[in-house]
Amino acid sequence: MVVEELLAAGAPVGAHWVADRQSGYQILRHGSERARSTILPRIAAGTCFFGIGMSEPDSGSDLAAVRSRARKTEDGWRISGSKVWTSGAHHAHYLIALVRTGGAEAQRHGGLTQFIIDTTQPGIDIRPIHNLYGGHDFNQISFDDCWVPDDMMIGQEGSGWDMVTGELAFERSGPDRFLTSFPLLRQVLGALTQDGSTRVLHEHLGHADHDQAERAFDHQEAAAIGRLLSHLMALRSMSTSIAGMLEQGAQPVVEAALVKDLGTAFEREVPERLRSLLPMEAMLGDEHGLSHHWGMTMLQSPSFTLRGGTREILRGMIARGLGLR
Ligand SMILES: Cc1cc2nc3c(=O)[nH]c(=O)nc-3n(C[C@H](O)[C@H](O)[C@H](O)COP(=O)(O)OP(=O)(O)OC[C@H]3O[C@@H](n4cnc5c(N)ncnc54)[C@H](O)[C@@H]3O)c2cc1C
Known part of the structure; x- marks a missing residue:
């Protein structure tokens, strides 16, 4: 109801919108205890913004074709690749990104995992894409060996397809x-x-x-x-x-x-x-x-x-x- 009133009045909700609508729920349901305790209070306070890292230069409608990859290391995961059309990434503190973790043997939908990526770390480059009226809403992002700790995974390794499908239900019906x-x-x-x-x-x-x-x-x-x-x-x-x-x-x-x-x-x-x-x-x-x-x-x-x-x-x-x- 609150969101409906804000939208009906044309209120500027863009910055915290994604976290309110879907990332917060995703972390609440499928995030680790540390992700919940450190991030959710900041979302509730309106001080923590999220971006959606799904689309890639060669993968929009066909999300299962994502090529950004996470490589397991001793201290977590290292992510390389790129995302595109990421709304509000230039204001976001984190992205929830869908990336490939499975090897060649994994089935198309089976080798995917979602991670919470801190946008302030080295190795992330966020560049603007200007829209039809010259505004800067969305971006192209590249990841060069970015670090993600184990407990910033959403769900389990390989559960990314189910995670992203569930998240899209929040994104599509509000x-x-x-x-x-x-x-x-x-x-x-x-x-x-x-x-x-x-x-x-x-x-x-x-x-x-x-x-x-x-x-x-x-x-x-x-x-x-x-x-x-x-x-x-x-x-x-x-x-x-x-x-x-x-x-x-x-x-x-x-x-x-x-x-x-x-x-x-x-x-x-x-x-x-x-x-x-x-x-x-x-x-x-x-x-x-x-x-x-x-x-x-x-x-x-x-x-x-x-x-x-x-x-x-x-x-x-x-x-x-x-x-x-
Ligand atoms: C304003 C805006 C904000 C966005 N914000 C984000 C964001 O924050 N994060 C993010 O990850 N993405 C974001 N996107 C990207 C958006 O999700 C994609 O643009 C969309 O999913 C389509 O993908 P694509 O652009 O790669 O087009 P393509 O998938 O290349 O599709 C091109 C055309 O082919 C058609 N097509 C493709 N496959 C089929 C098929 N199987 N059957 C029939 N027709 C088909 C499509 O309908 C479309 O008309 C945003 C896009 C816009 C416009």
Whole structure:
């Protein structure tokens, strides 16, 4: 509920987001006693940030193809390789990374292990990748013989595939998978419905076209908005029901994929649908204005259906879960 309110208000949750949503749970369930006692209180205090070290330059959808490798040594493990698209790594204190620990004999899914990697140690290079609007959210990381102590392993050696699958259920079903465009929708609703006409919207935008401004907030617009809001309510019910399953220790992997697929399609639909509702263009400029907010959401929207697993991958999982393939 708290997270939902923060997202609905467009609060800046980015830095501690990954730790709150998934890394903390992962450590609580599968981390060593030392990892729990040293890291969890700092996550709870909002002072410890995490990044997700899954994707690699040649391994995004096909996570089982990761090539970063951990080599066993007397005092723990040494990690070499690289990760890409790692959101917030430049602020993160740790990454939970999926790496290969098995030899050539290990099965594709069997030779993988998750580790908690301290990003402040030597041998880690974190470089920015700039996004469509020039911002720095994600990164490419290289590891050159980085040290990880034995008790910073998540689960057991070779359990990485199960660990990462469980973690993705947390990543795919939460309110962040359907609320990204909500602050924009709320801003539009405020402008459209203030006095039951579009006049307020035009004033808000500084438009001089009074004839158009006096047009009533018609049935078509009301129906379009009602449709968006009813989709939102259905998504919210699905997401909270999965939160209940996760709370009971279940791994609702297919259900979470369903929420992410429908939820991120909704997130992309909102800025598109506004084209037929708003008498203006999405445009970057005044940072506090509706047009700028809309423009930023437009530029971000292609990423909604990529991050955390693409639409095609999710639909494949859902089809398999339904026995269709
Ligand atoms: C904003 C953003 C933030 C991200 N943050 C992180 C992060 O913090 N940590 C992290 O590890 N990763 C992160 N990612 C990476 C993200 O998880 C990957 O981009 C995603 O999993 C897709 O992998 P890829 O880019 O390698 O594309 P590919 O896997 O190369 O896919 C390319 C295209 O082929 C399609 N495709 C691939 N395989 C199949 C198949 N079997 N069947 C049908 N179609 C297929 C895909 O759907 C896609 O359209 C982030 C991505 C974005 C956009």
